[in-house]
Amino acid sequence: MRIIVTGAAGFIGSHLCERLLREEENVVIGIDGFIDPSKKSIKLRNIENLLIHPHFQFINKNLLGIDWSEILAKDDVIYHLAAVPGVRSSWGNNFKLYEENNILVTQRLLEACKNVSLKKFIYASTSSVYGEKVGMVSEDCPLSPLSPYGVTKLTGEYLCKVYSENDGLPITILRYFTVYGPRQRSDMAFHRFIECILTNKPIPIYGDGKQTRDFTFVEDCVEGTFAALYAEDTLGETINIGGKERKSILDVIEILEDLTGKKATVEFIGEPRGEPRHTWADITKALKILQYKPAVPLKEGLLREINDLKIIYKEEE
Numbered sequence: 001m002r003i004i005v006t007g008a009a010g011f012i013g014s015h016l017c018e019r020l021l022r023e024e025e026n027v028v029i030g031i032d033g034f035i036d037p038s039k040k041s042i043k044l045r046n047i048e049n050l051l052i053h054p055h056f057q058f059i060n061k062n063l064l065g066i067d068w069s070e071i072l073a074k075d076d077v078i079y080h081l082a083a084v085p086g087v088r089s090s091w092g093n094n095f096k097l098y099e100e101n102n103i104l105v106t107q108r109l110l111e112a113c114k115n116v117s118l119k120k121f122i123y124a125s126t127s128s129v130y131g132e133k134v135g136m137v138s139e140d141c142p143l144s145p146l147s148p149y150g151v152t153k154l155t156g157e158y159l160c161k162v163y164s165e166n167d168g169l170p171i172t173i174l175r176y177f178t179v180y181g182p183r184q185r186s187d188m189a190f191h192r193f194i195e196c197i198l199t200n201k202p203i204p205i206y207g208d209g210k211q212t213r214d215f216t217f218v219e220d221c222v223e224g225t226f227a228a229l230y231a232e233d234t235l236g237e238t239i240n241i242g243g244k245e246r247k248s249i250l251d252v253i254e255i256l257e258d259l260t261g262k263k264a265t266v267e268f269i270g271e272p273r274g275e276p277r278h279t280w281a282d283i284t285k286a287l288k289i290l291q292y293k294p295a296v297p298l299k300e301g302l303l304r305e306i307n308d309l310k311i312i313y314k315e316e317e
Contacts, residue, residue, distance in 0.1 A: 004076055006082035009047045012218060015218050018050065019223070027057070029071065035062065063105045083153065084152075087149050087275055088272070123156060126150065128147060133276065137282055139285055172238075172239070177241065178243070180301060189252075197260050205267065215244075220243065245298040
């Protein structure tokens with residue numbers, strides 16, 4: 001099967017490409033534009049093993065400049081993971097980057113796809129589209145994002161639905177809940193927490209640290225995403241991909257202290273902007289359609305992320 005993955009050098013994208021290539025019949029075309037030059041070395045590290053795989057082709061191009069007619073082929077599967085991520089950085093003048101890379105890129109890709117007979121178009125969205133909710137969140141909950149980032153990802157969802165309804169594109173939307181693990185981006189919470197502990201720096205915490213998240217280990221997330229490739233009843237569906245455990249930020253820091261054998265110094269730095277206080281995914285639909293069952297406990301997942309980051313950040317004695 002010929003599969004295109006946008007955002008292939010990213011945190012989740014690189015893991016997904018590896019999972020897809022475990023099936024010998026798959027050929028993966030990975031596309032990544034390295035939009036942030038400061039993260040290029042990390043992204044190259046993410047795909048170093050992919051680049052030598054005989055069934056992997058890498059295209060290093062900004063998606064805004066791609067001529068999709070040269071890349072798309074009949075019966076392709078497309079995983080559209082490419083986006084500018086991050087809630088806090090999506091305000092102010094930065095919004096232009098989000099507009100271009102989360103909305104315009106998606107629209108141009110969908111426009112190109114309407115002229116090709118695809119097997120599936122799988123769009124990676126986020127729990128940020130839900131906004132502030134109480135209790136477990138199912139896919140049919142009202143959507144009310146709290147940040148510009150969430151707005152751009154929800155706009156991407158709406159674009160997918162418009163092209164599905166008008167042009168028959170075989171769309172599936174996956175909403176990820178707080179994914180963590182090896183290769184996690186340096187701006188994400190667990191990466192920052194672990195870096196600070198390893199390098200003996202204070203951990204900056206927004207709010208009171210009692211906010212909770214539905215943490216999803218990257219391999220679990222990827223298994224759910226991979227399952228959408230072969231599952232029969234995914235077309236037109238929106239599906240939550242959540243985790244095995246919910247914890248507060250302070251709970252997570254305690255676990256990190258236990259795993260590293262180091263006492264963390266915490267520095268509270270003000271209220272978060274654009275973030276819900278709690279997230280909790282109802283994954284009933286994912287179980288039914290994708291047979292999705294997250295398996296990695298939070299403590300095990302954090303240990304695996306710590307071990308990966310120790311390679312990057314030389315632990316100070």
